[in-house]
Amino acid sequence: MHKNAQPMTSLSATSAPLKKEQLPELLAQWTKLEKISSKSFFTSWKWIGSWLKMLDYKTNVVTVFDHDEVVGLAFFNILNANRPFHVSAQLWFNRTGEDAKDQIWPEYNDILCARGREWAIRAVVLQHLADKYPQLDEFILGVSRDEIFETPTPRTLFPRIIWETQSYASLLSDTFSDLDVYLSTLSRNTRHQIRRTLKLLGQRGEVKLVKAQTSDDALEMLECAAQLHRQRWPGLKSGFNNPYFQRFHHELIKRNYSSGCIDLLCLQVNESPLCYLYNFNYDGYVYFYLSGIEYEQDNRLKPGLLAHAMAISHYASKGCHTYDFMGGQGQYKASLSNHQEPLIITSFQKKQPLFILKHWLDNAKSYLTSSGNLLNDRE
Numbered sequence: 001m002h003k004n005a006q007p008m009t010s011l012s013a014t015s016a017p018l019k020k021e022q023l024p025e026l027l028a029q030w031t032k033l034e035k036i037s038s039k040s041f042f043t044s045w046k047w048i049g050s051w052l053k054m055l056d057y058k059t060n061v062v063t064v065f066d067h068d069e070v071v072g073l074a075f076f077n078i079l080n081a082n083r084p085f086h087v088s089a090q091l092w093f094n095r096t097g098e099d100a101k102d103q104i105w106p107e108y109n110d111i112l113c114a115r116g117r118e119w120a121i122r123a124v125v126l127q128h129l130a131d132k133y134p135q136l137d138e139f140i141l142g143v144s145r146d147e148i149f150e151t152p153t154p155r156t157l158f159p160r161i162i163w164e165t166q167s168y169a170s171l172l173s174d175t176f177s178d179l180d181v182y183l184s185t186l187s188r189n190t191r192h193q194i195r196r197t198l199k200l201l202g203q204r205g206e207v208k209l210v211k212a213q214t215s216d217d218a219l220e221m222l223e224c225a226a227q228l229h230r231q232r233w234p235g236l237k238s239g240f241n242n243p244y245f246q247r248f249h250h251e252l253i254k255r256n257y258s259s260g261c262i263d264l265l266c267l268q269v270n271e272s273p274l275c276y277l278y279n280f281n282y283d284g285y286v287y288f289y290l291s292g293i294e295y296e297q298d299n300r301l302k303p304g305l306l307a308h309a310m311a312i313s314h315y316a317s318k319g320c321h322t323y324d325f326m327g328g329q330g331q332y333k334a335s336l337s338n339h340q341e342p343l344i345i346t347s348f349q350k351k352q353p354l355f356i357l358k359h360w361l362d363n364a365k366s367y368l369t370s371s372g373n374l375l376n377d378r379e
Helices: 020-034 045-054 118-132 146-150 179-183 188-202 215-232 243-259 303-317 331-336 353-361 364-371
Strands: 011-017 060-066 069-083 086-093 138-145 157-171 207-211 262-269 272-282 285-293 322-327 339-350
Touching: 011 069, 011 118, 020 045, 020 060, 020 069, 045 243, 060 118, 069 118, 118 138, 118 146, 138 146, 138 157, 146 157, 146 339, 157 331, 179 188, 179 303, 188 207, 188 303, 188 331, 207 303, 215 243, 215 262, 215 272, 215 285, 243 262, 262 303, 272 303, 285 303, 303 322, 303 331
Parallel strands: 086 138, 285 322
Antiparallel strands: 011 060, 060 069, 069 086, 138 339, 157 322, 157 339, 207 262, 262 272, 272 285
């Protein structure tokens, strides 16, 4: 159950606009904390550093200290958002609140700190920012696991889930390196669809999953995936029609591809591409981020299903432990997964009559859908 709590007396927080000259020291502090954190790729410096550049470093940083030691870090941005019947002054953690800049859609987002100290660190940050910015109405954190809702909060705030979905993942066994073993864990119908696709494509020639070997190869694959993604998600639904999204991912790949944390995979038949997968591989935890699929007229062919199945087998052979499809409903996700959990965005809101009324009258999905925020059409 949610409970109010006062921050631990040994903890304190400061916040200020980010200055570029801080970056070397901040990088050292961030990467030190990253090693002892719960290790989300979306709070790693690999992601955060590219995001900061996309913003031209125009953000704010909050730092939590235990005496003189840095024990928590996060970035935040403030904006006024139009809502039905009112304007809400919002603070977003590791996001901006602006649709175009947030279409990169980080999940498993949180204040960076040591594993096991999350509640205490969040409580200190919320208290500090609520005191420093009394004019703000909401302090928004997510997309995150649902335990974030239980964070102790200042007495002036209460938590409200404003968006939620299911996350799907396949917890990998090393035996999944044999594709048939993995397929044997799936439903009869899913197994049949994948094997039929493999058989029909095999009649055309060699079926293989190819990985981009260099950052240039990865960027070339990403552009091919982008063309297919735009066909699937026309207009602004595809991030590839958004210059912020494009710049961010080009920067992310150029900075980090050589480190092995990013994979661009292509399902090919006789060298002809049928499906691209854009994944992150962070400490043995694989995140499926987006795909581009060349859909076939023959509806018996399921290249997306086959590509994911082959990718899961590939990652199992490399010793990875999780293949996460992340948030969002999708039959293919449910069909290929053996684990699911809720993901949420939590708004820590002022105890004002309008917010309390909304707490009872609104559901999270209609709240965000009506505002036009938080589109997530990566697949």
